[in-house]
Amino acid sequence: MSRASHVVLSVPAAILLASALHSFSAGIDPLSSGIANLNRALPSCGGCHLGVQGQNNLRVRVDLSAHSLAPGQAISITTSATGGTTDPQLRGGFSSDVTAGTFTAGANTRVAIRPDAISHSQRTPGRSWTYGYVAPLSPGPVEMFVTVNTVNGDGFNSGDIWGFHGFQASATVPTPVRLYVxxxxxxxxxxxxxxxxxxxxxxxxxxxxxxxxxxxxxxxxxxxxxxxxxxxxxxxxxxxxxxxxxxxxxxxxxxxxxxxxxxxxxxxxxxxxxxxxxxxxxxxxxxxxxxxxxxxxxxxxxxxxxxxxxxxxxxxxxxxxxxxx
Ligand code: HEC
The missing domain is CATH 2.60.40 (Immunoglobulin-like)
Structure with a gap:
């Protein structure tokens, strides 16, 4: 499937896309990606990465130190993936955004232009990222949307397997992680x-x-x-x-x-x-x-x-x- 797509997109076109969007290997920003609702609906990462969604038992996990919070409370979040693209170095990236509150960067992560989104910051091997989150001051439910892309590091946008957080491998929308202030x-x-x-x-x-x-x-x-x-x-x-x-x-x-x-x-x-x-x-x-x-x-x-x-x-x-x- 991904190989077929690779052939459809001519090599010069793929290189053009890759160089025009070179900075994405250093993280993806929901605002500047050009894909509206990057983490909340299709095509998400699939808008540029030609790989398939949710295959090879890709599972996106989001572990929070707490879900029910005090206003302004700071917590730690770990986003990780198992399954997905076979790559000895386990390369990958993620993007998360929230309906309220702000993120703080941890190792190998980078807060986006707006502080309510965060992503990987470099091509470091490993499919687990730990970062911080600070709850907003106004009470109410908060939803967090998370997407992970397991990549093969071939320098092209093919052969990658990405997925939303949630149970269904081929979901068209992610399952939000729920928090409450x-x-x-x-x-x-x-x-x-x-x-x-x-x-x-x-x-x-x-x-x-x-x-x-x-x-x-x-x-x-x-x-x-x-x-x-x-x-x-x-x-x-x-x-x-x-x-x-x-x-x-x-x-x-x-x-x-x-x-x-x-x-x-x-x-x-x-x-x-x-x-x-x-x-x-x-x-x-x-x-x-x-x-x-x-x-x-x-x-x-x-x-x-x-x-x-x-x-x-x-x-x-x-x-x-x-x-x-
Ligand atoms: C607007 C197009 C676009 C979107 C949307 C996009 N990417 Fe990418 N991404 C690229 C391009 C182009 C590259 C290749 C850049 C390079 O090789 O330097 C890339 C590379 C990457 C890499 C590094 C690959 C490597 O070989 O080291 C990771 C990780 C990654 N993207 C994750 C994501 C995730 C996670 C999402 C969805 C949340 C996403 N990307 C959405 C265009 C995009």
Missing amino acids: NAQGVQPVGTACAGGFGNVPVLGARQVPQVGNQAFAVEAHGLPPGTGVALLLNAPTNFTPIELGPIGMAGCTLHVDPVNLVVLNGLSGTGDAQRATATANFPLPIPNDSRVLGNVLVVQAAILDLASGRPTPITMTNGLRVTVQ
Whole structure:
């Protein structure tokens, strides 16, 4: 396929393209690439690289030190790829952009013209890049879009295999990595476990839990559609978070004290299962009574997730510690 494409594009044309866009081996900028929405839709890297998308079990991983964040919080992100083009030196590159917040460069990475995008900075062998991210000050959900290109280093734009972050090898759109910036008075607690199709859910709250705020709610993003979601609530206690591996939920942690637990049952909305585009919203109206000022509630969502692959098919979000302001 890529060989055939190479033949279709005449060698002088390929050289012209390569020299005109020479700087791309030192990173790709969504703004100056000439491809609108570089990380968010086709053709993405495939607009210039003639290789195929998502073949040879190419998997794009994005590991974050945390998904639910305080305003302005700095975290570390590692983007890596397995599979893809066979190359003894494992050459490759990536591009990430976010709907809010800014990136900071790490080794072999470079922030783009706009600080909400980042890419590889040189042709260093290796298909893993670690860089920083600083959350915006305004609360709400944030989505990050990531693309990796595994290249063969032949100096031409053929034979490379690129792919979006996400489960489907031939997706036409990437699966976003979900983050959440919490309002004042809402503190993230612990981490979530990965759910079906590798998606990590995130729990957050965008409103301040103020006395009398009838609209206060917590919301879970990155969920399978139409499934049961339970919100676990309790007062803060001295309990130690419980690893749930022994009950068939490897990797998941209970952040809410199970003794005297209150459970609110809900349902996730519509969406795409493999991309986990559904959400669930739990209204928690705060009484207009000054006696609740300073009260604290710890919450966490448990998602019925049949694709999780766990013997007990439940995926847990991060927890939140809500202090009435
Ligand atoms: C606008 C066209 C264009 C787009 C879009 C594009 N590239 Fe490239 N890229 C090139 C060209 C041309 C080269 C070859 C440059 C060279 O050999 O010096 C290249 C080279 C590279 C290289 C270095 C290859 C080597 O042999 O060392 C990497 C890595 C890379 N691109 C990654 C990406 C990624 C990741 C994306 C998508 C997020 C992407 N590119 C999108 C044009 C593009």
